[in-house]
Amino acid sequence: MAGCDTEHDGAGDNDAAVGRVLGWVFGGAGAFGLAAFLEAAGLAGLVGGALAVAFAAILIAALAGAVVGFFVGWAVNWFDRLHVQDPSTITMSGCILCAGKNSGVPPFHDNDWTFNLGGSMLALLSPIIAGLDVQEIRTRDAPGAGPAETTVDPATKQPCLHCEIGSHIGDYAAVGGAAGSVAGAVAGAAIGAAICVALGLATFGIGAALCLLAVAIAILVGAAVGGVAGTAVGGVIGWIADELSDFDEQGEAITKGCIMTLTGRWVTDSSHQHNEIHDIASVQLIECNDCQDDKTGSASSGLIAAVGIGRHPTGRDP
Amino acid sequence: MGCCGGRKDSGAVAAKRRWPGCVLCRIWEILEREKTPEGDPCVVIPGHIARKPDPCIYDQFLLMQLGKPVTWDNPDVRIFLNGVEQYTYNLTVGTTYDVEVTVHNSSRDKPANGTAVDIRWIEFGAGGQVRHLIAVAAANVPVWPGTDVVTTKWTTPDTPGHYCIEVELSHPDDGNPSNNRGWNNTQVYAAQSPVARDVRIFNRYPGDCPKVEEGGGPWLRPHRVFLGWAVIGAVAALLATHAGGSHADMAQPTTALAVPLRGLAMMAVGYAAGAVLGLLVESVYAWIRRRSNARRARDPRTDRTDCHLVRIEVDSYRFEDKTGKDFDPMTAFTGVGPLWNARVTPSSFVFQPGEAYRDVLLEVDAPDDAGPDGHFNVNVWQGGVPSGGVTLTVTTGG
Numbered sequence: 279m280a281g282c283d284t285e286h287d288g289a290g291d292n293d294a295a296v297g298r299v300l301g302w303v304f305g306g307a308g309a310f311g312l313a314a315f316l317e318a319a320g321l322a323g324l325v326g327g328a329l330a331v332a333f334a335a336i337l338i339a340a341l342a343g344a345v346v347g348f349f350v351g352w353a354v355n356w357f358d359r360l361h362v363q364d365p366s367t368i369t370m371s372g373c374i375l376c377a378g379k380n381s382g383v384p385p386f387h388d389n390d391w392t393f394n395l396g397g398s399m400l401a402l403l404s405p406i407i408a409g410l411d412v413q414e415i416r417t418r419d420a421p422g423a424g425p426a427e428t429t430v431d432p433a434t435k436q437p438c439l440h441c442e443i444g445s446h447i448g449d450y451a452a453v454g455g456a457a458g459s460v461a462g463a464v465a466g467a468a469i470g471a472a473i474c475v476a477l478g479l480a481t482f483g484i485g486a487a488l489c490l491l492a493v494a495i496a497i498l499v500g501a502a503v504g505g506v507a508g509t510a511v512g513g514v515i516g517w518i519a520d521e522l523s524d525f526d527e528q529g530e531a532i533t534k535g536c537i538m539t540l541t542g543r544w545v546t547d548s549s550h551q552h553n554e555i556h557d558i559a560s561v562q563l564i565e566c567n568d569c570q571d572d573k574t575g576s577a578s579s580g581l582i583a584a585v586g587i588g589r590h591p592t593g594r595d596p
Numbered sequence: 597m598g599c600c601g602g603r604k605d606s607g608a609v610a611a612k613r614r615w616p617g618c619v620l621c622r623i624w625e626i627l628e629r630e631k632t633p634e635g636d637p638c639v640v641i642p643g644h645i646a647r648k649p650d651p652c653i654y655d656q657f658l659l660m661q662l663g664k665p666v667t668w669d670n671p672d673v674r675i676f677l678n679g680v681e682q683y684t685y686n687l688t689v690g691t692t693y694d695v696e697v698t699v700h701n702s703s704r705d706k707p708a709n710g711t712a713v714d715i716r717w718i719e720f721g722a723g724g725q726v727r728h729l730i731a732v733a734a735a736n737v738p739v740w741p742g743t744d745v746v747t748t749k750w751t752t753p754d755t756p757g758h759y760c761i762e763v764e765l766s767h768p769d770d771g772n773p774s775n776n777r778g779w780n781n782t783q784v785y786a787a788q789s790p791v792a793r794d795v796r797i798f799n800r801y802p803g804d805c806p807k808v809e810e811g812g813g814p815w816l817r818p819h820r821v822f823l824g825w826a827v828i829g830a831v832a833a834l835l836a837t838h839a840g841g842s843h844a845d846m847a848q849p850t851t852a853l854a855v856p857l858r859g860l861a862m863m864a865v866g867y868a869a870g871a872v873l874g875l876l877v878e879s880v881y882a883w884i885r886r887r888s889n890a891r892r893a894r895d896p897r898t899d900r901t902d903c904h905l906v907r908i909e910v911d912s913y914r915f916e917d918k919t920g921k922d923f924d925p926m927t928a929f930t931g932v933g934p935l936w937n938a939r940v941t942p943s944s945f946v947f948q949p950g951e952a953y954r955d956v957l958l959e960v961d962a963p964d965d966a967g968p969d970g971h972f973n974v975n976v977w978q979g980g981v982p983s984g985g986v987t988l989t990v991t992t993g994g
Contacts, residue, residue, distance in 0.1 A: 282635040305877065306828050309870065313832040339835055346831055354824040358817060364809045369774040371662070378635030391639060403661050403774035407806055408903035408979020417897065422813030424889050443645060460831055467834035467859075493835060501831075520642075527643025534635060539772055560648045560771040561641055562702070580925030583662045586775040588652045588700025590740055591923040 281380025281392040283432055284440050284552060290427030295359065295549035299351045306347020307340040310497075314339035317490060323483035331487035335494045342463065342498035349459035349505040352385055356452040359549040360556055361423030368415065369404045369541040370555065371582045373397030373569035375431035375438055377532055384513045385455060388448030389520075391558075394431040395540060396438030398575030399582065403539065415439065416553055420546035426553045434570055440547075440554040441540050446523070447516035451509045458508015459501045466500020467493055536566040537578050539586070565592045648771030649708035651737055652700050653763055653778040654915070660975065660982035661774075665913035665931040667973055668987035672698040673761055673780035675750075683782055687759065692751045695730065697763050699744050701737040703771060708737040711767045713746045718760040718779075724798045724984065727762060735765075741919055758783055760986070781986045791962050791990050794955040795940070797906060799947045800978050805903035811889050814882050821874040829870015830863040901980035904947040908940045908956060909975050935970045936990075937961040947978075960990055967992045 286292055318324065318332040376394040380387045402412050416439055419426050431438040470493030477492075532538065542558040564585050569578045584591045656666040675682045676694040687693065695715055701708040713733040718724035731748035738744070752759065760781035770776070783793075912935040916928055938960040945954065958974060969992065975985040 280636060301877075301881070302824065302828075305825065306832075309828050309832040309873070310835060313835040313866070317836045343828070343832060346828055350824055350828055354820050358820065367773075369772060376635040377639040379639055391641060392635070393639075394635075399662075401662055403658055403772075406657055406661065406981045408801060408981055409805065409808070409900050411901075411980060414897070414900070418808070419811035419889065419892070421809045421811070422815055424811045424813075425892055443642065456827075460827055463831045464834065467831075490835070497831075497834065524642040524644050527647060529640035529643045530646030531638050531640050533638050539774075541772060541774075558645060561646050562650065562772050563646065577926065579662045579664070580929050583659050583664045583929055584923055584925045585702055586652065586658050586662075586772065587654050588650075588702045588740065588743075588775075589917075589919045589923040589928075590702070590704075591921060591925055 281378040281387070281390065282376035282394050282440070284394060284429035284438060284550070285432045286427050286552070287430045287437070288427060290425065290429070290551040292429075292550050292552075294551050295355060298355045298359075298549065299348065302347040302351020302354065303344045304347070306343035306345070306350065308343070310343025310346070311336055311340035314490065314494060318487070321483075321486045321490070324487060325483075328484040328487040331484060331491055335487060335491035338491065338494040338498055342466075342494060342501050345498060345501040345505060346459050346463050349455040349501070349508075353452040353456035355549070356448065360543075360545040360547055361420035363418065363420045363544040363546065363553070365405050365407070365410075366543055367405075367541065367559070368402065368544045368555065369539060370395060370401065370412075370415070370439060370441075371403055371537070371539040371564075371579075372400035372439070373572070373575075373578060374532060374534055374536045374538055375434050375436055375570050377534055377536070384447055384451035384509055388451075389445035389513075389516070390448060391443035391445070393441045393538075393540070393558075394438040395441050395538070395555075396431055396434075396436045397569055397578065398436075398573065399537070399569070399579040400437070400439065400575075401579065401582070403586075412439075415544065418546075418553065420553075423546040423548050425551055426546045427551055429552045436570070440550075440552060441542065441558055442554060442556045444557040445516060446519035447513050450512035450516035450519065452512070454512020454515070455505045455509035458511070459505035461508070462500035462502070462504015463497045464500070465504070466496035466498070469500065470494070470496030530561070530563055532563055533566060535568040535570050537564040537569050537581055538562060539564065539582065647705040648703060648769050649706040649711075649737075649767055650702040650771040650775070651708035651711040651735065651765045651767050652702050652772070652775040653697070653765060655775045655778050656985065657777055657982045658775045659929075660977070664929045665911055665973070666975065666985065667913060667915045667971070668760075668779055668781040668985050669915075669971075670761075670763075670778050670780035671915055671917040672700070672778055673763060674698075675761070675780075687752050689752055689756050690754045692749055695748050695750045695761065697733075697735075697746045697748075699735040699737050699746060699765060701740055701742060702775070704740050706769075706771075707739055707742075708735070708767055708770075711735040711737055711744075711765055714764045714766070715746075715748055715750070716762045716764070717750070718762055718781075719796075719798075724760060725800060730761075760984075779984065781984070783986060783988045791958075791960040793958050793988070795958050795974050795986060795988075796953050796955050797908070797976055798953045798984075799904070799951055800983055801903045802947075802950060802952055805979070811892065812886070813889065814885050816875075816878050816882055820878055821871055825874020825877065826867045826871035829873065830867040832870070833862040833866025834859065836862055836866075902946065903979035905944070905979060906947065906954075906983070907944045907977045909943070910934050910938045910940055910958070911973050911975070912938075912971055913973055914971055934960075934972060936963065938972050940974060958988065960988075962990050962992060965992070 372395040474489040539562040542555040715730040716727040733746040735744040765776040970990040976983040
């Protein structure tokens with residue numbers, strides 16, 4: 279299964295998250311490389327082959343730092359990407375131009391339910407505040423965040439508002455990956471030191487350089503394995519949490535072309551530089567009628583209005 | 597992934613053909629599979645989100661937001677005196693009436709038990725903001741098409757006048773909070789030709805417009821420093837702990853305990869150094885982003901509607917109340933122009949600072965001959981959003 283993406287129809291970087299995480303990757307690589315360099319600089323007798331080994335150790339350490347930086351940076355940005363607007367809760371109605379679940383292995387997939395709400399009948403239903411209209415919902419930068427640019431649905435090219443139901447999998451996997459990566463790096467450092475002792479490596483020259491290399495490799499392996507394992511464990515826990523949260527309820531199947539009313543938290547997603555509803559707190563399925571082809575939107579908005587006041591013109595009658 | 601043969605350009609199938617043995621590439625493709633423009637054929641939304649009660653009422657504000665015509669003679673609000681239905685335009689001062697509110701539930705799955713029904717009266721006019729509580733009642737509304745009728749006593753004020761009834765619903769698990777407010781706001785005039793009456797338009801924003809909290813920042817966030825950079829610094833410090841000299845000491849039993857302690861001490865030092873470095877990095881990053889956002893803020897939207905701008909329209913729409921398949925939205929929400937020549941003067945204006953209300957003049961050229969009544973809805977928007985309205989009936993003695 280695949281989630282729904284959006285495209286900016288003007289300015290805006292849909293992959294802003296990449297740059298935000300890359301900063302942590304390079305930062306981690308720099309920090310670890312610097313620590314290894316300082317350690318190597320303090321070693322005596324680093325000439326010839328020993329110098330080359332020490333250089334390799336610095337590179338491996340930098341790589342280990344990049345891995346730790348990735349998992350830690352991912353988690354930090356994960357919980358820092360959504361910025362809440364004022365008012366925080368809005369209700370929108372419109373046509374589902376795309377519906378998908380971003381299923382897959384975290385961190386590549388957050389397993390959120392994703393929707394592009396749009397169509398000519400896209401409307402803000404509440405709250406009713408002067409100046410607050412659909413365009414404002416799509417473009418206002420949340421306090422402390424921005425920019426927020428308009429988006430279109432890639433398949434239909436119609437203006438849309440992206441909406442998501444958050445899965446626990448993304449949250450738990452991010453935390454698990456960071457914790458696992460850090461714990462793995464610490465464990466790797468201990469294992470590397472134990473290897474040094476076991477092999478009786480000397481405290482200077484090639485022995486010291488090999489010891490540094492062993493520690494760096496162990497940290498790299500520990501960080502990578504710990505990060506992946508932590509992500510996997512977190513993902514499984516998140517999946518269980520998802521199942522438990524909806525244990526005794528029957529879900530609602532929807533497709534592209536369904537008219538819906540969505541209520542949820544209005545945010546700026548700085549990872550994609552657009553505004554969205556995230557998380558959706560409640561949804562109402564009005565009807566599925568290929569509304570994406572409704573050029574005027576009048577028929578669809580009539581259905582939304584009728585259901586809104588409890589008159590239900592479609593579906594099963596009593 | 598270069599070994600995947602430019603998957604993004606030529607597609608996964610082509611990549612597979614070029615590198616049939618590239619198992620890692622296939623794994624990578626599965627892991628990194630991108631979102632698609634089409635989404636999924638079918639998505640199942642969790643039931644606790646999709647199946648909620650939705651108490652609702654004929655809500656003019658919802659309908660106006662959807663661009664639909666409305667009547668302020670609310671089909672879900674009725675007023676009785678000794679069992680005889682009355683009209684809000686013709687109430688007697690200091691008299692006790694029965695107010696009856698029909699509460700619907702748009703949900704087919706969950707009953708809206710425990711719905712709070714706030715019933716208030718507002719001074720006649722459009723956009724009135726001073727509300728006087730009549731009663732708070734509770735409704736237990738079964739799933740659609742069930743309804744619940746709430747009744748309460750209301751003693752009209754001792755001062756003569758006309759009053760608007762406002763009903764507002766609330767439910768702790770409401771699936772749609774936008775359909776909870778209905779007005780019943782009517783007035784009747786005997787025909788003269790022309791009928792000319794003042795309609796009071798209240799200012800929803802007598803002070804400044806609602807403040808827009810926008811952009812700015814980003815600001816330094818402690819968790820990025822202390823759970824991010826500082827942690828990386830602590831782990832990086834391990835590299836300076838174990839290499840070069842410490843392992844020789846570890847072989848000595850007397851100093852074996854000192855090594856982990858030294859490691860912890862180095863991690864503490866690394867944590868502090870990482871925090872300092874993180875503070876610097878995050879400060880610079882935030883400063884750069886703030887400058888960028890400040891530049892953007894200097895060029896705000898210019899098409900925002902002034903919150904003091906009022907627009908008024910008149911029509912003769914009437915709501916045919918049906919439900920289920922008998923309710924045809926296309927006909928039920930078809931707008932109807934003024935039955936007779938009717939106009940509001942002015943039809944648009946801007947409230948001055950501090951102005952509480954303004955009276956506008958509704959003029960209807962009613963026919964001199966006896967005939968059916970004419971209904972005129974005066975719908976008001978302020979700041980581009982619905983503000984209220986009133987339905988006036990002009991009787992011609994027919």
